[in-house]
Amino acid sequence: MTKGIGNTQKRFGNFIRGVVPAAILGALAAAYGADAKYPTAKVMTTGLAVTDNEVTVGILHSLTGTMAISETGSVEAEKLAIAQINESGGILGRKIKFIVEDGASDWPTFAEKARKLLVQDKVAAVMGCWTSASRKAVLPVFEKENGMLYYPTFYEGLEQSKNVIYTGQEATQQILAGLDWIAKEKKAKTFYLVGSDYIWPRTSMKIARKHIENVLHGTVVAEEFAPLGHTQFGSLINKIKLKKPDVVFAAVVGGSNVSWFKQLKAAGITADKQTLLTISVTEDEVLGIGGENLVGFYSSMKYFESLDNPNNKTFVPAFKKMWGPNSVIGDVTQAAYLGPWLWKLTVEKAGSFDVDKVAAASPGIELKTAPEGYVKLHENHHLWSKLRIGQWKADGQALVVYESGLIEPNPFPKGYQ
Amino acid sequence: MGGYTFSELGSIFVMQGFSGLSLFCVYLLMALGLAIIFGQMGVINMAHGEFLTMGAYTTYFMSKLAVDHFPALVGIYFPFAIILGFLIAFGMGYLLEVLLIRHLYKRPLDTLLATWGVSLVLQQVFRSAFGAREVSATLPAWLLGSVKPTETIDIPLNGLFMMGLTLVLSLLVFIFLFRSRWGLKVRATTQNRVMSGGVGINTKKVDRMTFAVGCGIAGVAGAVFTTIASTGPTTGSLYIVDTFLVVVFGGAASLVGTVASAFSIAQAQSVLEFFLTSSIAKVLTLLTVITVIMARPEGLFTIRVRK
Numbered sequence: 001m002t003k004g005i006g007n008t009q010k011r012f013g014n015f016i017r018g019v020v021p022a023a024i025l026g027a028l029a030a031a032y033g034a035d036a037k038y039p040t041a042k043v044m045t046t047g048l049a050v051t052d053n054e055v056t057v058g059i060l061h062s063l064t065g066t067m068a069i070s071e072t073g074s075v076e077a078e079k080l081a082i083a084q085i086n087e088s089g090g091i092l093g094r095k096i097k098f099i100v101e102d103g104a105s106d107w108p109t110f111a112e113k114a115r116k117l118l119v120q121d122k123v124a125a126v127m128g129c130w131t132s133a134s135r136k137a138v139l140p141v142f143e144k145e146n147g148m149l150y151y152p153t154f155y156e157g158l159e160q161s162k163n164v165i166y167t168g169q170e171a172t173q174q175i176l177a178g179l180d181w182i183a184k185e186k187k188a189k190t191f192y193l194v195g196s197d198y199i200w201p202r203t204s205m206k207i208a209r210k211h212i213e214n215v216l217h218g219t220v221v222a223e224e225f226a227p228l229g230h231t232q233f234g235s236l237i238n239k240i241k242l243k244k245p246d247v248v249f250a251a252v253v254g255g256s257n258v259s260w261f262k263q264l265k266a267a268g269i270t271a272d273k274q275t276l277l278t279i280s281v282t283e284d285e286v287l288g289i290g291g292e293n294l295v296g297f298y299s300s301m302k303y304f305e306s307l308d309n310p311n312n313k314t315f316v317p318a319f320k321k322m323w324g325p326n327s328v329i330g331d332v333t334q335a336a337y338l339g340p341w342l343w344k345l346t347v348e349k350a351g352s353f354d355v356d357k358v359a360a361a362s363p364g365i366e367l368k369t370a371p372e373g374y375v376k377l378h379e380n381h382h383l384w385s386k387l388r389i390g391q392w393k394a395d396g397q398a399l400v401v402y403e404s405g406l407i408e409p410n411p412f413p414k415g416y417q
Numbered sequence: 418m419g420g421y422t423f424s425e426l427g428s429i430f431v432m433q434g435f436s437g438l439s440l441f442c443v444y445l446l447m448a449l450g451l452a453i454i455f456g457q458m459g460v461i462n463m464a465h466g467e468f469l470t471m472g473a474y475t476t477y478f479m480s481k482l483a484v485d486h487f488p489a490l491v492g493i494y495f496p497f498a499i500i501l502g503f504l505i506a507f508g509m510g511y512l513l514e515v516l517l518i519r520h521l522y523k524r525p526l527d528t529l530l531a532t533w534g535v536s537l538v539l540q541q542v543f544r545s546a547f548g549a550r551e552v553s554a555t556l557p558a559w560l561l562g563s564v565k566p567t568e569t570i571d572i573p574l575n576g577l578f579m580m581g582l583t584l585v586l587s588l589l590v591f592i593f594l595f596r597s598r599w600g601l602k603v604r605a606t607t608q609n610r611v612m613s614g615g616v617g618i619n620t621k622k623v624d625r626m627t628f629a630v631g632c633g634i635a636g637v638a639g640a641v642f643t644t645i646a647s648t649g650p651t652t653g654s655l656y657i658v659d660t661f662l663v664v665v666f667g668g669a670a671s672l673v674g675t676v677a678s679a680f681s682i683a684q685a686q687s688v689l690e691f692f693l694t695s696s697i698a699k700v701l702t703l704l705t706v707i708t709v710i711m712a713r714p715e716g717l718f719t720i721r722v723r724k
Contacts, residue, residue, distance in 0.1 A: 009568070049544060063549075064541060064544060064549075066649075066651050068544060068549030069549045069551055069649060070551050072548075072549055072550065076425075082620065097704035115534075131716060142543065172646070197695075197696050224694050224695065225694065225695070225696060226695040226696070227696050227699060229655045230695055231443075231642075231645065231646040231655065232436075232439075232440050232645075232686075232687075233433075234433075234435075234436025234437075234439060234440065234445065234687065235436055235687050235688075235691040235695075236690065236695065237435050237436075238429050238432050238436060238540060239691060241429065241432070242421065242425070242429050254551075255551055255646060255647050255649060255651075255652065255655065258553060258646055258647030259645055259646040259647070262553075262575075262646070265562070266561070266562065266563055266571075266573030266574065266575055266576070267432070267563060267571050267573055268565070268571035269564045281607075284550070287550060287551075287552070287553075288550065288552060288553050288647045289553065290549035290553045290555070292561075304486075320491060332614070
């Protein structure tokens with residue numbers, strides 16, 4: 001009941017704020033250039049939370065629970081992007097307001113909060129999710145309620161939706177070029193695959209194995225998965241010592257990652273004796289692992305904080321100014337930063353906040369100011385992006401030793417399933 | 418054996434034995450504190466892991482203090498961190514006993530729920546206070562790297578240190594329980610509370626001290642675990658299941674049982690992991706433990722008492 005009254009008041013408020021000034025104070029409204037050019041009735045026809053001077057978006061990440069470790073950086077990057085967009089005049093003359101919801105590292109909670117943002121708050125877009133599990137949980141909600149999700153994490157691919165823009169790499173963009181490089185550079189023939197035991201490492205290793213066997217004509221000497229949270233890698237490390245692979249290809253995540261690298265070092269497996277390429281270590285993880293335990297190992301990512309380009313040189317200081325000099329920026333944090341910017345460009349191209357029009361206008365959107373460099377949205381809602389190989393230094397930063405050209409996203413790679 | 422030389426296989430055998438032993442030390446360190454609390458007092462303390470986390474964070478902050486302000490002390494802070502880790506966990510354990518546990522001694526199942534709640538609260542406190550990111554203590558140089566008795570054998574230094582400490586700690590716990598007046602009072606209270614009170618033992622004081630010592634030992638374990646793993650708000654929960662498993666499998670009231678159980682579970686896990694995979698090793702170990710407990714519900718070792 002209360003809600004009904006609220007809505008009526010709100011609608012009446014919209015009427016006062018929207019129609020009355022337009023009709024009576026038309027001349028004055030012309031001073032607010034954007035409003036006159038983009039009247040609310042024209043840029044939004046589907047009941048979204050858009051007023052004459054504000055548009056509301058949602059930020060949906062885990063602020064508590066085990067995933068908070070990883071998702072904090074994404075939230076920080078999204079808030080920075082929104083603040084910068086507002087400083088530079090907002091979108092279609094409207095400032096972005098955001099509502100933060102906590103997915104609490106719990107997948108049903110993510111779905112519930114997504115529904116709340118879309119149905120109750122009527123947000124125009126959501127920046128959010130991190131794990132594939134959380135994305136899979138909210139996907140049906142976004143498709144049913146017709147929302148727009150900007151998803152930042154590199155992930156296993158095999159998905160595409162009208163309602164999702166994937167600003168991270170899908171599996172082939174991260175894995176194939178990385179393996180190609182290491183096979184060529186290190187003349188690698190034998191590979192030892194190690195991952196945590198859940199969907200992303202399993203799918204990634206499946207793709208890696210196909211590529212190693214069919215394209216690189218190498219051998220996978222072993223493929224192993226440790227349970228999530230595993231902290232004792234002694235036996236696994238001994239097996240690696242026995243097999244002596246040319247390359248260890250790793251996708252260990254979370255707290256396990258720290259134990260894995262600490263114990264590798266303690267067991268005498270260091271970069272001068274063993275080549276190791278990982279797809280699960282960014283600057284964020286290095287904070288926990290400690291740069292000294294990673295020296296000389298390689299990460300395959302699209303972004304490193306140390307990237308030397310003009311966009312990144314303005315992005316990094318801005319991030320540190322907002323979130324403190326000790327904050328670090330990993331691959332996913334950067335991808336999260338792209339979300340609000342891509343959305344802004346898309347809305348401006350579409351001339352509308354309506355989800356259908358934004359989805360339709362997405363392919364072909366080019367963002368020239370991305371810290372990772374130029375990116376472009378593909379028809380499949382993923383980004384064209386480059387792949388970089390970074391070699392870790394003791395100070396926790398990576399030296400970029402290789403950079404590919406722009407790689408076309410291909411979430412459903414043929415011959416890899 | 419597939420083209421490997423004899424010396425290679427020998428080295429792997431030695432290193433594999435060592436990795437089994439360090440896993441044994443991890444299990445034993447975790448289980449010692451719980452063996453006292455659960456074994457002696459019968460309190461199911463689900464928040465045991467969080468006391469471990471306290472010890473780990475203490476070590477992290479000591480290392481940060483040393484690195485930031487007293488670089489000369491980086492080499493020697495670690496033993497002090499262990500002691501401080503013990504004291505902080507001891508103090509918090511004492512507090513928890515006074516505020517909560519002592520009201521629940523007659524309701525063991527409620528203890529389970531209440532301490533689980535405490536564990537969730539503590540996890541969020543850690544997260545709010547220290548941040549959600551996992552952190553790593555800067556270790557002194559003498560804990561990093563490995564010794565090489567031969568060209569192909571690497572024995573990790575942190576593993577050696579952990580073994581030494583486990584040995585010392587087990588001895589101390591043994592002396593505390595079986596060779597000190599305190600231990601005598603603890604065991605008397607466990608066996609017959611009313612009678613103990615009758616002969617003049619302050620059983621409430623005994624409870625408080627026992628619980629706090631158990632928590633303190635968890636703090637020591639946490640401090641030592643910073644050498645092998647990272648520290649985060651949920652670090653403790655990673656270990657809690659294995660800890661209960663070790664204590665229950667060994668026979669709740671027996672310290673020797675805890676040692677034997679930690680040893681057999683660790684070796685089984687480590688050997689199976691070498692020949693199979695980590696996940697399968699875990700499953701097989703758990704299945705074995707379940708089978709044994711079904712056959713012997715009281716665990717491997719029991720103290721015989723007249724019923």
